[in-house]
Amino acid sequence: MYLEDIFITYMQSCIADDNKIRFKADFTNDIAKIFPYLNGKLKDAIYNKKIPAITIRKEFRIITLYNSHMAVQKALDETDAHEIIDYIKDLINKTYNEKEEIEPLYEMRSKPTAIEIYNYLPKINCKKCGEATCLAFATKLLIGQQDIKKCEPLYSDKYKDNLNVIEKHLEMMGFK
Ligand code: SF4
Known part of the structure; x- marks a missing residue:
């Protein structure tokens, strides 16, 4: 498995909305080399190779992946946080397994409007x-x-x- 696990390191309520949380989580290994493949695969990703980091959305949730950790805004609750972690782990490992079929994209595809x-x-x-x-x-x-x-x-x-x-x-x- 490319990415073994993800561990939550920080979790806090959103100040403006008590019904949502933000959290950070660490990866067990550096995942930066998969970013161009995620960028090639996800049409609405925002990739910055200089950082390096890639931001993706899961409905209203905003998820930014860095080489060794991730930061998530607007998750619903702790259960949702764990579901997001499973989703990201699955996404990264699937992308890694399929990378021979994905054309990597090394530049930023889209900017926010x-x-x-x-x-x-x-x-x-x-x-x-x-x-x-x-x-x-x-x-x-x-x-x-x-x-x-x-x-x-x-x-x-x-x-x-x-x-x-x-x-x-x-x-x-x-x-x-
Ligand atoms: S963007 Fe400008 S106009 Fe809008 S709230 Fe901020 S300071 Fe006021």
Whole structure:
């Protein structure tokens, strides 16, 4: 088996939503060499070879795989966390077994859209960032013409998890 096991190392409730959790888990071995194959196989993956890391979605859950660990946002509960771990372990091992039939992709295939980023912003159009709307701010963030720190409301406890997701996307795009 390519990836033997995954162990949860950290788990905490989402601040904005008590019904969801975020967690981190360690891999028993380095899995970075499988990332180009996952990127070739999963059409909506976001791959950054410099980190290296790859972000994938499982419905509303956001899962970022690094070479030796994974970070998950918006899991439902501890049971869901274990199901996600089984899913990732299975995905990685299947991809490894099928890698002769998969064309690896070494570049980032897709970036989040402005609407996807907008959905994690406060959406109150307060203009504190200097933009007329949150959507305009999201659009400029994606092209590196705005700084996430300019969105002051996003740094309140209420939006802490949303900030984590946006920072993850910016990290994947090489803006952090
Ligand atoms: S500061 Fe944040 S909440 Fe206010 S308009 Fe800009 S992006 Fe929207």
